[in-house]
Amino acid sequence: MSYMSKPRIAHPGLKKNALGLTRRDYEGGMSTLCAGCGHDSITAAIIQACFELAIEPHRVAKVSGIGCSSKTPAYFLSASHGFNSVHGRMPAVATGANAANRDLSYIGVSGDGDSLSIGLGQFCHAMRRNLDMLYLIENNGVYGLTKGQFSASADVGSKAKRGEINEQPPIDPVLTALAMGGTFVARSFSGDKEQLVPLIKAGLKHKGFALIDVLSPCVTFNDHEDSTKSYAYTRQHYHPALETDFVRPAEEIMADYDAGAAMSIELHDGSMIVLRKAAQDYDPQNRGTAFAYIKDKLRDSEFLTGLLYVEETAPDMHVLSHTADRPLVDFGWEDLCPGSSALPEILKRYR
Amino acid sequence: MKPTDTSNPEYFHRVVDCQWACPAHTDVPEYIRLIAQGQFTDAYMVNRESNVFPGVLGRVCDRPCEPACRRGRVEDKPVAICRLKRVASDLKGAFKDRLPVVPETSNGKRVACIGAGPASLTVANDLVPLGYQVTIFEALARPGGLMRTNIPAFRLPAEILDSEIDVILDMGVELKLGHRIDSMEALLDEGWDAVFVGSGAPRGKDLDLPGREEASANIHIGIDWLESVAFDHVEKIGERVLIIGVGNTAMDCCRSSLRLGSTDVKVMARKPRDFFKASDWELEDAEEENVEIVVNHSPKEFVLEDGRLVGMRFDQMEYQVDDDGRITDQRVIGERFIPADDVVLAIGQENAFPWVERGLGIEFDKWDVPIVDETTFQSTRAGVFFGGDAAFGPKNIIWAVEHGHQAAVSVHKHCTGADVSDRLPVTMNLSSRKMGIHEWSYKNDYNPLERGLMPHVSLTQRFRKLNIEVELGFSPEQAEKEVQRCLNCDIQTAFTDRLCIECDACIDICPTDCLTITGNGTEEDLRQRLKAPSENPDQLLFVSGPLMHTARVMVKDENLCVHCGLCAERCPTAAWDMQKSRFSFPYAIDEEEACLSRNRRSA
Numbered sequence: 001m002s003y004m005s006k007p008r009i010a011h012p013g014l015k016k017n018a019l020g021l022t023r024r025d026y027e028g029g030m031s032t033l034c035a036g037c038g039h040d041s042i043t044a045a046i047i048q049a050c051f052e053l054a055i056e057p058h059r060v061a062k063v064s065g066i067g068c069s070s071k072t073p074a075y076f077l078s079a080s081h082g083f084n085s086v087h088g089r090m091p092a093v094a095t096g097a098n099a100a101n102r103d104l105s106y107i108g109v110s111g112d113g114d115s116l117s118i119g120l121g122q123f124c125h126a127m128r129r130n131l132d133m134l135y136l137i138e139n140n141g142v143y144g145l146t147k148g149q150f151s152a153s154a155d156v157g158s159k160a161k162r163g164e165i166n167e168q169p170p171i172d173p174v175l176t177a178l179a180m181g182g183t184f185v186a187r188s189f190s191g192d193k194e195q196l197v198p199l200i201k202a203g204l205k206h207k208g209f210a211l212i213d214v215l216s217p218c219v220t221f222n223d224h225e226d227s228t229k230s231y232a233y234t235r236q237h238y239h240p241a242l243e244t245d246f247v248r249p250a251e252e253i254m255a256d257y258d259a260g261a262a263m264s265i266e267l268h269d270g271s272m273i274v275l276r277k278a279a280q281d282y283d284p285q286n287r288g289t290a291f292a293y294i295k296d297k298l299r300d301s302e303f304l305t306g307l308l309y310v311e312e313t314a315p316d317m318h319v320l321s322h323t324a325d326r327p328l329v330d331f332g333w334e335d336l337c338p339g340s341s342a343l344p345e346i347l348k349r350y351r
Numbered sequence: 352m353k354p355t356d357t358s359n360p361e362y363f364h365r366v367v368d369c370q371w372a373c374p375a376h377t378d379v380p381e382y383i384r385l386i387a388q389g390q391f392t393d394a395y396m397v398n399r400e401s402n403v404f405p406g407v408l409g410r411v412c413d414r415p416c417e418p419a420c421r422r423g424r425v426e427d428k429p430v431a432i433c434r435l436k437r438v439a440s441d442l443k444g445a446f447k448d449r450l451p452v453v454p455e456t457s458n459g460k461r462v463a464c465i466g467a468g469p470a471s472l473t474v475a476n477d478l479v480p481l482g483y484q485v486t487i488f489e490a491l492a493r494p495g496g497l498m499r500t501n502i503p504a505f506r507l508p509a510e511i512l513d514s515e516i517d518v519i520l521d522m523g524v525e526l527k528l529g530h531r532i533d534s535m536e537a538l539l540d541e542g543w544d545a546v547f548v549g550s551g552a553p554r555g556k557d558l559d560l561p562g563r564e565e566a567s568a569n570i571h572i573g574i575d576w577l578e579s580v581a582f583d584h585v586e587k588i589g590e591r592v593l594i595i596g597v598g599n600t601a602m603d604c605c606r607s608s609l610r611l612g613s614t615d616v617k618v619m620a621r622k623p624r625d626f627f628k629a630s631d632w633e634l635e636d637a638e639e640e641n642v643e644i645v646v647n648h649s650p651k652e653f654v655l656e657d658g659r660l661v662g663m664r665f666d667q668m669e670y671q672v673d674d675d676g677r678i679t680d681q682r683v684i685g686e687r688f689i690p691a692d693d694v695v696l697a698i699g700q701e702n703a704f705p706w707v708e709r710g711l712g713i714e715f716d717k718w719d720v721p722i723v724d725e726t727t728f729q730s731t732r733a734g735v736f737f738g739g740d741a742a743f744g745p746k747n748i749i750w751a752v753e754h755g756h757q758a759a760v761s762v763h764k765h766c767t768g769a770d771v772s773d774r775l776p777v778t779m780n781l782s783s784r785k786m787g788i789h790e791w792s793y794k795n796d797y798n799p800l801e802r803g804l805m806p807h808v809s810l811t812q813r814f815r816k817l818n819i820e821v822e823l824g825f826s827p828e829q830a831e832k833e834v835q836r837c838l839n840c841d842i843q844t845a846f847t848d849r850l851c852i853e854c855d856a857c858i859d860i861c862p863t864d865c866l867t868i869t870g871n872g873t874e875e876d877l878r879q880r881l882k883a884p885s886e887n888p889d890q891l892l893f894v895s896g897p898l899m900h901t902a903r904v905m906v907k908d909e910n911l912c913v914h915c916g917l918c919a920e921r922c923p924t925a926a927w928d929m930q931k932s933r934f935s936f937p938y939a940i941d942e943e944e945a946c947l948s949r950n951r952r953s954a
Contacts (some may be wrong), residue, residue, distance in 0.1 A: 007797030008799065009797055009862055009863065011863045011865075011883040012886075013883055035856055035922060036922065040859055044855070193855070223852070232899075
């Protein structure tokens with residue numbers, strides 16, 4: 001970790017967003033992760049995306065579990081709400097928070113250990129109930145905080161820094177999400193902000209559970225030769241299947257798209273996602289063919305990246321639970337708790 | 352762009368903006384760091400090596416370093432470099448045992464220096480330790496040249512000047528005071544091994560207007576008048592004084608007038624304020640003393656009554672200025688009479704060589720000044736050198752010192768039979784400041800302190816005597832704060848492209864967004880694609896070779912880097928490192944050592 005903090009001095013040409021804030025205003029504390037950790041790049045991408053969306057920092061809640069990844073909410077949006085929860089239990093905390101205040105934007109940051117081992121059940125159920133949140137998995141294939149044991153996302157044949165070879169098949173978060181009914185499923189790479197920043201923006205604006213599995217090399221325990229999650233290996237094997245542009249409501253689509261290859265999807269708040277397909281026959285709105293295609297490519301050791309599947313019309317948790325449109329936090333105490341005198345009436349309904 | 356060649360000392364030297372701007376290349380960050388550590392004598396010696404007169408320059412240098420200072424780009428105000436130089440001088444301890452040792456036996460070479468100003472004194476400073484017998488001829492009664500005659504004692508106390516001159520004279524220089532050289536031919540006939548002309552630009556410009564001759568008793572040439580004041584030949588001036596011109600000499604003239612009895616001093620400027628030649632701080636100091644600066648008045652006539660000066664008539668001017676600040680048109684819109692008892696002309700000065708005979712092989716150009724080589728300072732006659740204001744017209748002390756250093760190298764080469772234009776290169780040493788994983792042997796934490804203000808003697812006190820020094824100097828407490836504003840530009844960001852794994856850590860952490868990883872292109876193209884807009888094309892771009900994984904390049908815009916070292920701290924592979932650059936600018940003594948080591952090798 002660094003002993004000094006990042007100087008508050010900034011480039012005088014630093015841009016301001018619609019709120020009059022600069023990107024620096026979306027920063028958090030100094031990272032205590034290893035120098036060169038992919039997670040820090042993802043932090044920078046979140047900062048950039050929130051700045052570009054001109055999100056009010058106090059309208060965001062950051063939630064996380066345990067692990068290197070789960071430390072990162074301390075490093076962005078220092079003016080936001082935050083909850084660093086128990087290992088693998090971030091989705092439960094996020095569910096509770098979202099149930100109480102559906103008007104905030106939720107950013108969950110988890111890792112391959114937190115989501116695919118101890119928290120796999122929680123992860124799956126959050127997708128099943130289509131909880132309205134952005135869920136980032138900072139995926140490096142190892143348990144960094146406990147010194148580099150293989151995690152559940154380690155690829156078969158990948159060699160650990162100490163020399164042992166992983167033989168168990170990995171749990172792939174993208175395939176899992178597709179199987180569990182995830183409504184926004186993406187993969188990206190910490191070293192490609194041009195792809196990652198629009199994905200984070202689209203994920204924040206998606207109504208429902210938005211998963212982005214971000215390949216994020218562990219520079220200390222998994223960046224060696226024969227690792228399949230190193231910077232070098234990822235750069236050689238990642239293939240953008242779809243290029244994603246995020247266009248805010250009332251903003252003009254400026255770029256020139258080849259008509260046949262581009263498709264636009266309107267999000268809940270009127271913003272648009274424009275997808276440009278690199279692979280000809282890929283359909284990001286067909287769960288079955290998307291699953292098969294991604295799995296085929298994984299077999300060839302190719303990580304497909306981009307917004308791989310999106311379904312904007314699926315009902316989210318609040319619709320499914322028939323909750324009030326008004327956030328629970330905005331109700332008065334008397335409305336939320338009618339008191340012991342009302343209890344018999346309520347109980348009567350169940351007799 | 353081609354990969355930047357950082358092994359060429361010029362690249363990193365230009366990053367150290369202050370040192371690059373200083374004619375004598377004073378190692379500013381190094382001496383500021385030494386002051387921060389309380390090593391004032393060491394800081395003084397770092398200064399003395401390059402600029403010879405730290406006590407003098409710490410008060411009256413023209414400070415080309417300060418407008419160049421990076422802090423001035425990052426914030427508003429540069430580091431108070433000049434004031435810190437004075438701190439080193441004020442607080443230094445004994446240093447004479449650290450001066451070069453003068454050999455007991457001379458090398459038999461005799462060098463004549465004309466004029467005891469900063470240029471000649473520097474030549475002596477550099478050559479005496481090599482065994483030269485240096486004789487300085489000075490027309491006036493005291494040494495120092497313009498440092499003594501043109502800079503009033505309330506800005507530069509005589510004791511400071513004397514002590515720094517004495518250090519040089521005590522090495523064993525022969526000083527002939529009151530000895531004006533009237534003939535170059537006669538001097539050359541005396542058989543000197545080399546002659547150095549450091550006689551300054553002693554002729555103040557005159558203003559040929561109606562009434563000039565008749566009123567001459569009350570019209571003074573600025574630099575001559577200041578000289579008379581310095582030598583106590585003038586002790587008072589009229590109550591109402593007009594200073595014509597608005598350069599630094601004019602500022603010294605108006606402030607001197609206030610100390611010699613005048614109560615109403617006006618500085619008359621022909622043009623608007625943006626065109627003033629005086630340094631900002633000298634203008635501020637004069638205005639603090641209630642000097643009125645009157646703009647857009649062009650002198651027309653000296654007005655006399657009964658044969659005595661009563662004032663001056665001016666044309667009132669109006670100027671058209673374009674967007675770039677250039678005057679495109681001017682017209683007279685009126686006339687104004689301003690009463691005055693005395694007028695001081697401070698409209699410039701020039702060098703004059705009536706005492707250099709033609710036909711000696713010293714050629715003159717069409718402006719009647721000698722042709723002097725800009726590197727060697729040699730005239731067209733071998734063995735005759737010019738430096739200081741005598742070489743290229745009026746500049747500042749710090750330029751004269753650098754001319755002196757270079758001329759001393761030439762004199763040494765000339766006297767040893769070497770080619771004067773064959774000079775040692777500037778060399779650079781880089782050494783890492785990394786101590787531990789997150790520790791650096793320099794203070795890299797950015798401190799948002801504002802520039803300190805110089806304490807002054809109060810306005811009621813300072814006019815009581817002519818020689819009360821107005822500036823009190825920074826206190827140690829003020830110095831302790833000011834040193835923290837230095838950004839350590841000499842601690843360079845050194846990049847090794849083959850180590851970079853393109854993890855983006857440096858890009859993400861850089862507080863001023865000066866780093867970008869992108870595809871290569873032309874400089875113009877790259878400047879369009881940087882993470883932060885490129886606002887200063889004068890500042891260099893560093894471009895690496897192609898990076899290992901993607902063949903993109905690392906680009907650094909040197910403009911706003913605050914040298915915090917976070918790029919190096921967050922770099923997992925040490926592709927970025929913070930390395931202290933130290934430049935070596937060859938002096939005469941280095942030429943001597945290079946020559947000795949050559950001889951040793953061949954022997």
